[in-house]
Amino acid sequence: MRFRSDVTVELVRSSAHDSDVLFAARVSTQGEQTLETAQNDDLDAEVQAKRDRGLINYLMRDRHGSPFEHNSMTFYVQAPIFVFREFMRHRMASYNEESGRYRELKPTFYVPGPQRNLVQVGKPGAYEFHEGSDEQHRLVDEQTRAVSTEAFASYQRMLDAGVAREVARIVLPLNIYSSMYVTVNARSLMNFISLRTTREGTTFPSFPQREIEMCAEKMEDIWRELMPATAAAFDKNGRVAP
Helix, strand or coil, rough: CCCCCCCEEEEEEECHHHHHHHHHHHHHHHHHHHHCCCCCCCHHHHHHHHHHHHHHHHHCCCCCHHHHHCCEHHHHHHEEEEEHHCCCCCCCEEEEECCCCCCCCCCEEEEECCCCCCCEECCCCCEEEECCCCCHHHHHHHHHHHHHHHHHHHHHHHHCCCCCHHHHHHHCCCEEEEEEEEEEEHHHHHHHHHHHHHHHHCCCCCCHHHHHHHHHHHHHHHHHCCCHHHHHHHHHHHCCCC
């Protein structure tokens, strides 16, 4: 048995750069010449860079979204199954998840770490989470480990008795880890990030569950390195997806 309180997000492959936004946007005025004239040889490099940042900011500010779709990022994600169910509510990416029908699942389970707030204060739509007491943290840790251990033992007993994997898995709890590939473009990723992260200065505040926020934060960090000008414009304009 293995217990974790973290998630894994890795970039598998990408075709994503700020220049992808620029050539897609400039086709509106330059037609088929947009690739050849993406850089103006008559302009100083610093002036060119400033002009490019200005165009990206204009597109973000005025919500011209389609130029941000001409790129692709594929992430490998390991997280508890309940996090994946939240991912797939967005319908903004292509997903392929490991299957409990075709392989025996590994005994890796999520247990909240000590930094995870436990106490909900307020009512749905207007609540916040506060730190739990030492007793509450011990209770969550002990019960999560106990139930996960017993559930996996039941799963293993059924497999050993020749029961099909797709039937045996029904006893496993939602905190078991799964893995998937997520392929997404920058526009869709910005929408996901805007809803699944908490940041000061956001035009529309979001209140995500902490576990999916952990995934979103890691995805955002990777994306920022790939498309820094786009990420800066996203921040500057209130973290609203165009």
